[in-house]
Amino acid sequence: MMADGSTGGLLDRARTVAGPGFDRWLVPPCALAIHLCIGMAYGFSVFWLPLSRAIGITDPVVCESMTLAQALTTTTCDWRVSDLVWTYTLFFVVLGAAAAIWGGWLERAGPRKAGVVAAFCWCGGMGIGAIGVSMHQLWLIWLGSGVIGGIGLGLGYISPVSTLIKWFPDRRGMATGMAIMGFGGGAMIGSPLANSLMKHFSGPTGVGVWQTFLVLAVIYFVFMMAGALGYRVPAEGWKPAGWTPPTDAKATISRFNVDLKDAHKTPQFWLIWIVLLLNVSASIGIIGVASPMLQEIFGGRLIDAPGVLFTAFSDSQKVAAAAVGAGFVGAISLFNIGGRFFWAWFSDRLGRKPLYAVILAISAVLYGIAAPALAGRGLGLFILVFCILASTYGGGFATVPAYLADIFGTKFVGAIHGRLLTAWSTAGVVGPLLVANMRDGRIAAGIPRDQVYQPIFLMLAAMLVVGFVANLFVKPVASRFHMPVTEGVASTTAIDATTATTTAQHGGGSRSTVILAWLAVGVPILWGIYMTLSKAVILIK
Known part of the structure; x- marks a missing residue:
């Protein structure tokens, strides 16, 4: 060995x-x-x-x-x-x-x-x-x-x-x-x-x-x-043809690497940890109760029986409402998935820190203003609000690895990302616990089901505001944490572009392999989208 x-x-x-x-x-x-x-x-x-x-x-x-x-x-x-x-x-x-x-x-x-x-x-x-x-x-x-x-x-x-x-x-x-x-x-x-x-x-x-x-x-x-x-x-030093590494003056994109043993010593790591924790906590709990939430807030309006409360549903009405709830969950899933690609792709143009500012601000406004205002009133807009929230939730996950690479360099980004995911583990407990306890407490207090969630929405909005502020404080890492150039400089500067472009850009006979590989994952994805859409279509009937 x-x-x-x-x-x-x-x-x-x-x-x-x-x-x-x-x-x-x-x-x-x-x-x-x-x-x-x-x-x-x-x-x-x-x-x-x-x-x-x-x-x-x-x-x-x-x-x-x-x-x-x-x-x-x-x-x-x-x-x-x-x-x-x-x-x-x-x-x-x-x-x-x-x-x-x-x-x-x-x-x-x-x-x-x-x-x-x-x-x-x-x-x-x-x-x-x-x-x-x-x-x-x-x-x-x-x-x-x-x-x-x-x-x-x-x-x-x-x-x-x-x-x-x-x-x-x-x-x-x-x-x-x-x-x-x-x-x-x-x-x-x-x-x-x-x-x-x-x-x-x-x-x-x-x-x-x-x-x-x-x-x-x-x-x-x-x-x-x-x-x-x-x-x-x-290969060490490879870079895409025609691409020039960013200069020092370019936003927070670092040309240096930070060692794994030093990353958690920086305020940047813990600020991004807090941002991920709050972005995930604010959505994971409410998404987990998405189906019952929709049924409890809108009751009989979901099944053409206005005025009928969720607690008064007959067995057949429960089945019909559950189908609408499943469609709602399906729509949320699609936006969660699409948001992971869209917001991460958009971050390449906008920048990672501004992107987080945008999604946190949008999410805070939707939870704090739109969701409470639309609860029990505008069904279509209410559903759209939570679809957008699902997209920003997914976008936060997908963008954070690139954010870490911008701040800490690429040498140890996988390991640093691994440590940051403890924020996700924490959020997986905190978010559902907060939402479930508030929901169950208000139901036990006799609050009507259609009025249970408004304070929960406001609490989640407040969490996102704190995340927005934490993101504002993310700055480039201090030079004392930079690895020496000989061992930590971004590898993309090590090989001349004319050498690098022949290494891995377009590989002749490998093109068919690439196409087959994309088909192997693309076909199941398309099938999954079809199955999810078949459930979500009930929302527009």
Whole structure:
């Protein structure tokens, strides 16, 4: 084994350096292949209801006095949805921890090795989860899908970041936006696929979940391994033809690198951490209750029964309202995905700091003014408001890797991004907890359902205002944190452009490979969009 921990074989970082003729446009579909698979973490809610009747099959076997500790090992009682949702929490807490802990290793080992480990963890975790379902052992689902799968999520999420940024120094936002768009789109593909598989495998003796886990694990393993093995890193000093690195005078884009061990010592890291925390917290909680929120606020207006309150719905009206709620969630998903690419792409033109100022300001105004004013009144505009909010939520995720590269340089950006994702893990707990507690408290106090959410909207707007102010204080990193030029100068200055342009711009025979790679990820994306639109279309009927 080599000093950097590599094996010297196929997964060695040195084996991933692109040779002459490599087309950089092969890297984004490789990143998408991984992100579309691990993005199914967002879609795991599709399993909760079937798993809540895994023993009873048609109706849950309910044990009223069962504690959470008892639920971990029971084989005679069906799990509650609240027990299962802990898997979702584990996903994102472990994701942030894994990205922070192993981000430095990823930079040394390279994206290919990290991608392979991510594939084994994510898909192996689903396999262990399948065993847990078949044995009716919740602790195995938590361990497999939640913890081991969460490690795969963390490594898979950050593995393409530094690679894409180094291949696309001229389009940092667009490149990372494409990959992270895939994470948002994973559930768009995985959820309907999982539904179809569960219907196929379900029967009088089972709900078809463990079989679905195994099939998805195999499919995802193939895609993730293909993506990982397709990764290449540019040769030292490569840069796109005709591109000139920015000068010192150009906004906050740094020509120097900051070492991983020093990044968290800078105020810039913690300011961006706060910005991401508040942007995510303000949306993740409310998006999690999007369907019931719409039904509670608008009641019978959703189903041509004005004046009928949500609490007075008949069984048939509940079904009809739930279909509208599902369409609302589908529309939000599409805007979340589209926003990841649009806002990140737009940041290449506007700049990362101004872009964050724009999305935080828009979000604060929509939460603080538009949402309360439209609640219970303008259904179409209310839906549009939350679609835009979903786009800014996704855009914040997709733009932050490029923001970090602008501030800290590209040498350790993947590892720094990994540490920053602890803000996401924190937000995944803070946001839903704040929204759920305020919602439940107001309902318990007897507040009418259509008036429950207005103070929540104002609280979220205030959080975004704080994030807006924090973003204003982000400045270039002080020179004392810059790495010496000999070891930390941006690699794009090391090779003359005439040499670099022949290295990886357009690779002759590789063009067909690039087209096939894009088709491999593009077809599932289009299918997922079609399935989501088929649900969202109910909103315009």
